[in-house]
Amino acid sequence: MLPSRAMTGKAVGRSVPRREADAKLRGQARYVGDVTMPGMLHGATVRSQVARGRLRAIHFGPEVRWDEYVVVTAADIIAAGGVNTVALIVDHDQPALVGIGDIIAHREEPVVLLAHPDPHALEPARRAIRLEVEPLPAVLTLDDALAARTVVYGEDNVIKSYGIDKGDVDAAFAAAEVVSEGVYETGAQEQLYIENNGMIGALEGDVVTVWGSMQCPYYVQKGLMKCFGVGPERARVVQLETGGGFGGKEEYPSILGIHVALLARKAGRPVRILYDRGEDMAATTKRHPSRTRVRSAARRDGTLTALDIDFVLDGGAYATLSQVVLSRGTIHAAGPYSVANVRVRGRAMATSTPPHGAFRGFGAPQSIFALERHLDEVAHKLGLTPEALRRKNFVTKGGELATGQLVRDDIDLGALLGSALALADWERKRTDIAAERARSGAPLRRRGLGLATFLHGTGFTGSGEKYLASVVGVEGMADGRVRVLASSTEIGQGTQTVFAQIAADALGVDMADVEVATPDTRDVPNSGPTVASRTCTIVGKLVETAAHTLRARLVAAGLLPADGGGDLRAAVQRHLATLGPLRALAQYEAPPYVKWDEGAFRGDAYGAYSWGVYVAEVEVDMLTYEARVLDFVAAQEVGRVIHPVLATGQIEGGVAQGIGWALYENVVWRDGVMSNNRMTDYIMPTSEDIPPIRVLFAEAPYPYGPFGAKGIGELPMDGPAPAILNAIEDALGVSIRRIPATPEVIMDAVEGAGASNGDGAGAGAGVAGAGVAGAA
Amino acid sequence: MPPQPQPPQPPTAGSKVVLTLTVNGEAAEVAFEPHKTLLEVLREDLALTGTKHGCELGECGACAVLVDGKPVLSCLMLALECGGASVTTVEGLARGAQLDPLQDAFADLGAAQCGYCTPGILVTARALLDQHPAPTRPQIEEALAGNLCRCTGYLSIYQAVEQAARKAR
Numbered sequence: 001m002l003p004s005r006a007m008t009g010k011a012v013g014r015s016v017p018r019r020e021a022d023a024k025l026r027g028q029a030r031y032v033g034d035v036t037m038p039g040m041l042h043g044a045t046v047r048s049q050v051a052r053g054r055l056r057a058i059h060f061g062p063e064v065r066w067d068e069y070v071v072v073t074a075a076d077i078i079a080a081g082g083v084n085t086v087a088l089i090v091d092h093d094q095p096a097l098v099g100i101g102d103i104i105a106h107r108e109e110p111v112v113l114l115a116h117p118d119p120h121a122l123e124p125a126r127r128a129i130r131l132e133v134e135p136l137p138a139v140l141t142l143d144d145a146l147a148a149r150t151v152v153y154g155e156d157n158v159i160k161s162y163g164i165d166k167g168d169v170d171a172a173f174a175a176a177e178v179v180s181e182g183v184y185e186t187g188a189q190e191q192l193y194i195e196n197n198g199m200i201g202a203l204e205g206d207v208v209t210v211w212g213s214m215q216c217p218y219y220v221q222k223g224l225m226k227c228f229g230v231g232p233e234r235a236r237v238v239q240l241e242t243g244g245g246f247g248g249k250e251e252y253p254s255i256l257g258i259h260v261a262l263l264a265r266k267a268g269r270p271v272r273i274l275y276d277r278g279e280d281m282a283a284t285t286k287r288h289p290s291r292t293r294v295r296s297a298a299r300r301d302g303t304l305t306a307l308d309i310d311f312v313l314d315g316g317a318y319a320t321l322s323q324v325v326l327s328r329g330t331i332h333a334a335g336p337y338s339v340a341n342v343r344v345r346g347r348a349m350a351t352s353t354p355p356h357g358a359f360r361g362f363g364a365p366q367s368i369f370a371l372e373r374h375l376d377e378v379a380h381k382l383g384l385t386p387e388a389l390r391r392k393n394f395v396t397k398g399g400e401l402a403t404g405q406l407v408r409d410d411i412d413l414g415a416l417l418g419s420a421l422a423l424a425d426w427e428r429k430r431t432d433i434a435a436e437r438a439r440s441g442a443p444l445r446r447r448g449l450g451l452a453t454f455l456h457g458t459g460f461t462g463s464g465e466k467y468l469a470s471v472v473g474v475e476g477m478a479d480g481r482v483r484v485l486a487s488s489t490e491i492g493q494g495t496q497t498v499f500a501q502i503a504a505d506a507l508g509v510d511m512a513d514v515e516v517a518t519p520d521t522r523d524v525p526n527s528g529p530t531v532a533s534r535t536c537t538i539v540g541k542l543v544e545t546a547a548h549t550l551r552a553r554l555v556a557a558g559l560l561p562a563d564g565g566g567d568l569r570a571a572v573q574r575h576l577a578t579l580g581p582l583r584a585l586a587q588y589e590a591p592p593y594v595k596w597d598e599g600a601f602r603g604d605a606y607g608a609y610s611w612g613v614y615v616a617e618v619e620v621d622m623l624t625y626e627a628r629v630l631d632f633v634a635a636q637e638v639g640r641v642i643h644p645v646l647a648t649g650q651i652e653g654g655v656a657q658g659i660g661w662a663l664y665e666n667v668v669w670r671d672g673v674m675s676n677n678r679m680t681d682y683i684m685p686t687s688e689d690i691p692p693i694r695v696l697f698a699e700a701p702y703p704y705g706p707f708g709a710k711g712i713g714e715l716p717m718d719g720p721a722p723a724i725l726n727a728i729e730d731a732l733g734v735s736i737r738r739i740p741a742t743p744e745v746i747m748d749a750v751e752g753a754g755a756s757n758g759d760g761a762g763a764g765a766g767v768a769g770a771g772v773a774g775a776a
Numbered sequence: 777m778p779p780q781p782q783p784p785q786p787p788t789a790g791s792k793v794v795l796t797l798t799v800n801g802e803a804a805e806v807a808f809e810p811h812k813t814l815l816e817v818l819r820e821d822l823a824l825t826g827t828k829h830g831c832e833l834g835e836c837g838a839c840a841v842l843v844d845g846k847p848v849l850s851c852l853m854l855a856l857e858c859g860g861a862s863v864t865t866v867e868g869l870a871r872g873a874q875l876d877p878l879q880d881a882f883a884d885l886g887a888a889q890c891g892y893c894t895p896g897i898l899v900t901a902r903a904l905l906d907q908h909p910a911p912t913r914p915q916i917e918e919a920l921a922g923n924l925c926r927c928t929g930y931l932s933i934y935q936a937v938e939q940a941a942r943k944a945r
């Protein structure tokens with residue numbers, strides 16, 4: 001892979017009109033619920049309804065005329081010669097449907113699929129099906145999973161573990177001047193895209209085809225191929241307009257795609273399944289809950305000499321994506337700091353809840369929350385400000401991260417921190433707050449300031465991008481325009497616009513000369529999943545390379561001048577008329593310096609990182625214990641910004657989700673399933689909960705990203721929760737180590753003096769004087 | 777004078793009722809099963825799929841439309857209650873190629889990301905601007921408090937409403 005040429009075009013860096021906008025704003029964009037097909041049936045899913053057991057029989061009640069229904073069970077998969085599995089990263093994992101005699105591993109496992117011409121006929125039929133289940137003991141909490149008295153996965157409930165070892169941690173602790181310790185917990189987070197999951201399946205001749213709401217068409221195709229026992233030419237997947245993803249439509253659409261395809265095959269007609277909100281919230285994937293124990297050794301001047309981190313994720317009933325979520329969380333656990341001795345142990349545990357999955361940030365927000373909360377406790381203990389402690393330890397360009405990766409990014413975290421604090425008016429506010437506290441002993445509202453500093457790796461972790469080996473094409477069309485061919489999906493972030501900008505500038509043409517193909521596995525190559533902040537930087541780079549190759553081909557054919565310019569449309573048409581089809585492909589190659597040892601977990605975990613400093617001002621109402629974010633600053637270095645409006649939108653949207661995760665969004669579990677699965681019982685931020693968010697981009701172009709761009713979509717999920725909780729500690733003088741920090745959690749911490757917080761030997765969770773927690 | 781609402785007809789199982797109403801400025805006669813919500817009739821019987829469903833329990837605002845100029849959650853309203861009413865959906869905002877100033881502002885400022893909440897937010901904001909041509913930020917926040925958006929964090933939406941208001945003056 002070649003570094004980007006320093007080329008300035010007309011589109012990149014400007015907020016050009018967004019391609020996807022017009023149809024969405026006119027109400028003409030077609031989401032899966034808006035598409036019907038002739039003869040289409042409506043489908044529904046009958047689920048297990050027990051946390052764990054063995055399925056003995058399925059009874060179909062006599063009150064329903066079953067001959068009116070299409071009914072699919074696991075037996076249909078086997079009878080047709082397929083494999084009953086949802087092929088994902090782990091090849092054999094969860095079944096597509098639980099069969100007779102099989103284990104039910106969580107309450108929302110699909111068992112029977114139904115279809116009928118009248119959607120209202122589905123509910124009575126669903127209720128008329130009774131499952132005979134032999135109950136088995138379930139594992140409902142992380143503690144039970146760790147204790148492993150009941151084993152639901154492997155030998156000890158451990159789905160996967162990873163370790164990072166740098167330096168001599170034990171020696172550093174033995175020689176430490178100050179040791180601190182704490183345990184930090186984060187809850188599950190529901191995706192809450194406003195469009196629920198939905199999919200349509202049909203047979204087109206002998207090709208099984210699904211259309212729907214998704215992030216990763218080729219993942220769905222892989223699932224179909226395995227479950228139907230067919231090759232890629234007989235499984236086609238087409239993305240429709242998608243009403244938000246955030247990771248929630250990374251893996252679940254593979255299950256749903258298989259389901260509608262199974263029904264369609266049996267019915268001989270198209271079948272659509274649309275989940276309703278309650279089903280989507282209960283059954284589909286959420287952010288992994290986590291528990292992280294952080295021990296740190298520091299000198300009195302604030303220099304961190306060692307970190308010892310135990311990072312545990314609740315993976316739910318199947319492995320699914322937990323191992324990759326775990327690897328990202330493990331690598332991000334030690335933060336953007338240069339610490340000589342680091343040990344991280346990461347484990348993903350199995351429990352009897354529906355599998356947790358990808359959600360914006362992918363494990364990193366959990367481990368970053370723990371470290372950033374811990375560092376504020378250490379700062380207080382040492383009598384340092386939070387910013388001084390971080391300045392003391394920031395990694396610099398050329399410095400070494402926990403995996404031994406040398407930082408190549410042109411990053412100056414001290415300067416980024418300075419800009420963020422200036423924009424937040426940090427010093428003045430701190431003075432004001434101190435004066436406020438001095439004035440009144442027990443104010444009704446307490447204000448506080450907090451910050452978090454963090455990094456986020458761009459693209460897949462470790463060797464992931466090499467294995468994916470993504471491909472992008474650019475081809476000439478009959479009218480002389482060019483078309484970008486990629487399976488990367490538009491899910492609200494502006495993929496089509498960004499690809500068109502990159503291709504237009506790489507070709508030296510107007511954006512009007514570039515079309516971006518709909519992701520359809522029949523027409524576009526596999527550019528990899530739309531995840532991991534990789535679309536703009538990794539796939540966009542391939543768009544740039546393919547466009548350069550296409551241009552070079554036209555130059556070599558004598559149809560375009562070598563020194564730029566020329567009439568691309570005419571050249572493309574001449575090529576098609578005289579030389580035949582014109583198509584250039586580009587395949588991923590790692591930057592030459594990238595070396596990763598998967599076994600030892602050492603080396604260049606990512607080609608580059610994006611970097612952030614987020615600052616929150618929070619107010620806590622001392623009567624209701626409600627916390628509210630008053631003001632927010634999000635400063636980041638993400639390489640070149642391709643489209644400022646879209647990039648800002650990613651940051652603002654991510655910060656809003658982070659605020660929800662930190663304060664409001666509380667999944668209530670009962671018998672291994674979300675019991676508050678309604679939008680009025682699970683509270684996400686509304687328009688009245690979002691403070692002003694000031695977004696600042698520092699741009700240090702990344703030579704291996706398109707026009708210098710790095711990843712952006714996930715970064716804003718990492719900073720808000722620790723910044724907000726740090727601000728709450730500043731306001732209350734109590735360290736809260738658990739999110740969401742609902743009024744109940746805050747009340748417990750204030751009134752119970754932190755008794756409910758996982759406490760450790762060093763920094764305590766106890767109440768202390770204003771702004772100082774757990775003084776040593 | 778607007779046409780008088782017709783009295784609801786008693787539901788008859790399996791049979792359809794016929795209702796006359798004005799949709800996006802045009803008179804429409806529609807036959808539907810009497811138990812259907814306005815949302816279902818718009819989407820299924822009038823093929824106006826621009827109005828979305830996110831919960832069908834009155835919790836998300838994706839289904840908002842204007843009935844006689846006022847925002848309502850169409851998933852909670854029986855279509856039978858709308859006889860003679862004038863209904864505006866997202867499809868009724870633009871005049872042919874000419875977008876409503878709100879739609880223009882949403883496009884400029886990135887106020888629609890995935891776009892799924894957008895139809896409900898656009899019509900709700902339209903009603904706000906019709907009533908308050910120069911709304912304050914708190915008025916905008918309050919007007920849109922029932923419309924959930926998971927993508928944008930709302931700020932670009934406020935700015936777009938403000939920009940549309942400025943341009944209209």
Ligand code: FES
Binds near residue numbers: 852
């Ligand atoms: S669909 Fe009507 S409020 Fe959600």
Ligand code: FES
Binds near residue numbers: 888889891892
């Ligand atoms: S733009 Fe996606 S929910 Fe609002």
